[in-house]
Amino acid sequence: MSQMHYFFRHPVAEKVREEGRIEDRAEMTLRTLEWRGLVVPEGLRERVLACTDAAQLTIWAERAVHVTEADGILLDSPA
Template identity: 65%
Template sequence: MAIQYFRRHPLAEQVRAEGRIQERQEMTLRVLEWRGIPVPDSVRERVLACEDLGRLEVWAQRAVHATDAVELFACE
């Protein structure tokens, strides 16, 4: 019973959301690094500061095709 309560608790949801955000931030940067694209500190800081999952999803998708790390932020 306590476990089910915790799953529904707002704190548990916040922890899960923070985990998803951190995973997406790291994945976006990793994709660039795997592709051999240099990631300047300014790009790294901006990605790690972002807490909007939707925006991070867009950046992760752009990282797959980008030729420069700054392209993550195109049209913004």
């Protein structure tokens, strides 16, 4: 039992969890655009899925709710 607790506090486990959260945020951003009926160009899809910056993905996810075209999530975006 103690080995299990150790694993979940291990830096490798935390890195895996963070990568999963980032991946989920990217996928949800794309799903939001698609649910809204917006066409997501392949280049945009690749860029969102390749992003590893959680803060940037949060900005894109928030924009996905309001934009009129999928590429609009990138406006004023440094990444």
